[in-house]
Amino acid sequence: MKAKRIWKRIGICVAVVVLALAGTVAANKFCSDFTQLNATDQAILTEYDLFCSQEGVAPLWQGFCLSDKTVALLSEDSVSVYLVNPTHEIKSAFAQKISLPDSFSVAAVYRVSVLLPEIWRMKITGSFNTVGATYSLFGDDVYYVKYNKAESLEQQYTSLHFALFLSHEAFHYYMQEQWKIEDYADSESLSDRDLQLMREEYDVLEKIHLYLLNGENAPNKLDGYAKQYVSIMDARMAANPIYTTAEIAKETAEGSATYVGVKTAKMVGYDYGVMYFDNAKNVSFADVFPQIEAGNIELSYLYSRMPYETGALLCQMLDALNVPDWQQTLNDQTLEAPQTLYSVIKSYVESTP
Numbered sequence: 001m002k003a004k005r006i007w008k009r010i011g012i013c014v015a016v017v018v019l020a021l022a023g024t025v026a027a028n029k030f031c032s033d034f035t036q037l038n039a040t041d042q043a044i045l046t047e048y049d050l051f052c053s054q055e056g057v058a059p060l061w062q063g064f065c066l067s068d069k070t071v072a073l074l075s076e077d078s079v080s081v082y083l084v085n086p087t088h089e090i091k092s093a094f095a096q097k098i099s100l101p102d103s104f105s106v107a108a109v110y111r112v113s114v115l116l117p118e119i120w121r122m123k124i125t126g127s128f129n130t131v132g133a134t135y136s137l138f139g140d141d142v143y144y145v146k147y148n149k150a151e152s153l154e155q156q157y158t159s160l161h162f163a164l165f166l167s168h169e170a171f172h173y174y175m176q177e178q179w180k181i182e183d184y185a186d187s188e189s190l191s192d193r194d195l196q197l198m199r200e201e202y203d204v205l206e207k208i209h210l211y212l213l214n215g216e217n218a219p220n221k222l223d224g225y226a227k228q229y230v231s232i233m234d235a236r237m238a239a240n241p242i243y244t245t246a247e248i249a250k251e252t253a254e255g256s257a258t259y260v261g262v263k264t265a266k267m268v269g270y271d272y273g274v275m276y277f278d279n280a281k282n283v284s285f286a287d288v289f290p291q292i293e294a295g296n297i298e299l300s301y302l303y304s305r306m307p308y309e310t311g312a313l314l315c316q317m318l319d320a321l322n323v324p325d326w327q328q329t330l331n332d333q334t335l336e337a338p339q340t341l342y343s344v345i346k347s348y349v350e351s352t353p
Contacts, residue, residue, distance in 0.1 A: 032111070033099045040149045041080050044073060044162055045098075045109060047153075047268050048084060051163045053105040054267035060260045062327040066170050072112070072137060072144040074122060081112040081119055083137055090138045112137065122146075128169040131177055143170050157276045159308075163268045164261035171260045172253070175331065179253050180338035182246035187302045194240050198302065199289050201232045205310060206285040208317050209274065213282060222321055223352060229314075230349045233342050247307060252340040255311010256330065262312060274312045285309070314341040323348050 034042065052067035059065060073082045083095065085107050090097070094113040100106070112119060118137055128145045129135065135142050145166045147153075152162035159165060190198070208225050216222075236244045258274075265272035275283040288306065291297045318326045318341070326344050333339040 032096050034101055037098070038078065038080070040077060040147075040153065041075065041082070043153055044075075044147055045082065045084075045100075047163050048073070048166075049100075049104045049106050050268050051167070051264060052085075056105070058263075058267075060167060060263050061171065061175065061256075062325075063331050064171060064175050064260075066143075066167055066174075067106075069170070069174070070137075070140040070142045071166070071170075072119075072122065072135070072142045074119070074144060074146045076146050076148040079114045081114060083110040083112050083140075083142065084108075086110065086138060086140050088139070092138060095138065128166075129173050131173055143173060145169065155278070157272060157278055157281050159258070159261060159272070159276075161265065161270050161272065164264040164270065164272060167264040168257045168261040171257045176253055176257075178334050179330070180249055180333070180335050181253055182249040185243045185246035185250075185303050187299045187304075189243060190299070190302070191240070194236065194243070195289075197232055197236045197239060201229065201236065202285040202288055204228045204232060205313055209282075209285055209313055212313075212316055212320060219321070222317065223349075226317065226321065226345055227349050230342075230346045233346070247303060248340045248342045249338065250303070251307035251311035251314070251342075252330065253311075254308045255313075255341060256315055258308045258312035259315035262316075274316065275309050285313075311341055314345065318344065318348075321348065 031037070034045070037045070048071075055065065055067045067085070070086050071084050073084060075081070082098070083090075089108075090110055094116050095110040098109045098111055100109060114120070114123075116137070118135060122135060122144045125133075129143050135144055147162050151158065151160040152165070155161070159168065204225055208222070208229070211218075211222060211225065233244070233248075262273055271281065273281065275281070275285065277283060288297075288301075292299055292301070323344070326348075329344055330339050330341075
């Protein structure tokens with residue numbers, strides 16, 4: 001009798017689990033009209049559709065088109081998972097096609113059941129695909145990213161905003177597998193001479209920053225700033241080649257991805273740019289060292305965060321200078337023959353009278 005009771009309980013537990021799983025699959029099939037989705041999911045899909053429509057007109061980067069990719073969007077606020085732009089029609093009990101507004105430009109969106117093992121593989125790892133990692137849904141290789149209402153939609157001046165966060169990380173994934181990233185550099189190792197040269201560099205970067213913010217159109221002035229920048233960086237490289245090499249490699253990789261994110265922000269109408277922080281925007285490069293000296297930010301900030309900003313600004317300067325094929329030069333690099341924003345600007349300066 002005792003054994004029968006045990007098996008009965010096991011049978012009940014199995015039945016409950018089966019019913020729960022079946023219920024989860026069935027629930028995914030209901031409320032499949034876009035207007036029936038929760039407000040956060042609607043906002044995320046709307047922003048991504050706007051991005052795709054804009055990217056088709058003005059590409060973010062030479063050779064990079066995110067709107068051509070299949071992406072998986074995973075909510076951190078609910079069990080919602082959306083597959084956007086699959087390459088083929090999906091007929092599965094684990095996927096439900098969403099009826100989209102006529103104004104949408106994306107080809108198709110499917111809500112995917114969280115019961116798929118590959119979804120759980122995504123859920124238990126990071127917030128996005130890392131370079132070299134692969135994920136597949138219904139036969140398509142996908143790039144995934146997670147989102148939530150607070151950081152992805154509501155917070156101001158943040159690189160975590162949905163569309164720009166997605167484009168930033170996807171740019172790393174699709175474009176930078178052959179870009180050389182040096183080992184971590186310790187800002188504490190910087191000498192007084194190193195710091196003085198960096199201060200001079202940041203003063204020049206702020207001149208470039210203001211030039212671009214003010215919409216100036218004085219190519220000779222910007223050429224002059226580029227030459228000043230190269231002169232200082234040459235001195236930095238001679239004084240501390242190990243640290244500077246690591247910094248400019250990170251500056252190139254993270255700065256170009258930040259540049260792509262800034263362009264994405266403009267496409268979707270989100271206020272974000274170079275030297276934006278959670279509580280302020282358009283912060284001066286010249287303020288960085290006074291803030292370090294005042295103890296408001298750590299010296300490590302020079303390596304951990306500033307290459308994102310300096311690199312994005314240098315990308316914008318290259319655009320303003322109309323340097324030909326600078327993006328393709330970075331695209332064509334290999335691990336054995338790396339290129340950096342510094343090397344591209346230096347080549348331009350040396351070829352300019």
